[in-house]
Amino acid sequence: MKLDHITSRDNPALVRLRKLTVDASGYRKIGSVWIEGDHLLRAALQRGWQPALVVLTEAAMQDATLAALAESALRALVVPTALFKGLSGLESPAQIGAELTLPAAPAIDANAASVVLDRLQDAGNVGAILRSAAAFGVSQVLAIKGTAALWSPKVVRAGQGAHFGLRLIEGLAEADLQALSVPLVATSSHDSEPLHRAALPSPCAWVMGHEGQGVSAELMARCALRVGIPQPGGEESLNVAAAAAICLYESERRKG
Incomplete structure (x- = not known):
């Protein structure tokens, strides 16, 4: 895992993720989706999804459980809490989130419930x-x-x-x-x-x-x-x- 400490809101990765948070259909243009919180990240990992990027706060990096989740990604960004709030759609922002690359749309399964x-x-x-x-x-x-x-x-x-x-x-x-x-x-x-x-x-x-x-x-x-x-x-x-x-x-x- 590549780990970077980011302090600028103009970081290209953060700019891309902010677009995903403010545009409901932004994932269609970018090809990835932003998920926020350890619950969603764990759910994705349990189904075999590997995050392209994890973003976590400096405080979360001190939490062994959240830090271990960050290791599931190819790359992780550690940011101040104020920067993470800029990515959050929650009233009480989480401390960790991830970017997942979306697969190509599958064909309809004719026989599936x-x-x-x-x-x-x-x-x-x-x-x-x-x-x-x-x-x-x-x-x-x-x-x-x-x-x-x-x-x-x-x-x-x-x-x-x-x-x-x-x-x-x-x-x-x-x-x-x-x-x-x-x-x-x-x-x-x-x-x-x-x-x-x-x-x-x-x-x-x-x-x-x-x-x-x-x-x-x-x-x-x-x-x-x-x-x-x-x-x-x-x-x-x-x-x-x-x-x-x-x-x-x-x-x-x-x-x-």
Whole structure:
């Protein structure tokens, strides 16, 4: 590991990382993503990702556990706390972060249990759905163009490490879903079978729609099944991330 002590905010590596923190889709131009905190770094390492760069504060360098994490990278930068704050998107900045080089976008796995995100806007919802997908054994997430950037800092934080175990493909058109061999299943409050009584195909691709508009009419027409989640409390609808968690759990439960 190459270790450098940096005191200038104009250091090229720090300039690049600041771009990743302020631009939600900056990773698409730069080809890498910034993750902050030891939890996300450990999650990446456990899934076999090797950081291209680790940045840690001078105080963190005195912590044996954090210093050991820094050794996982090809290069590490030690910076004053004030410089690290310039890279942070947290109210209470962490003491360590890493830059990960993103692989080329994979091809769609036709037979994989999947989640399709149809123009979801809220980064917290997207990250939470990725977290549920990873928890319930779904391996692939497909994002239709217009969905919040999957590797944006807010989505990565909400995902809590789920990103590193998922096959993530974004910027898709609805027509691209023709590559799937598994049936599409959507949640709908209209003309739908109650989830607990529906004959769920396994594997399948769960379609989760825009927070306000739901699944588009065109995409809904492609779905083999529509299911509804009973809401005896009388609410009009569930938060999309909550709905996704319920549906993915039910799919997993049916497997026994």
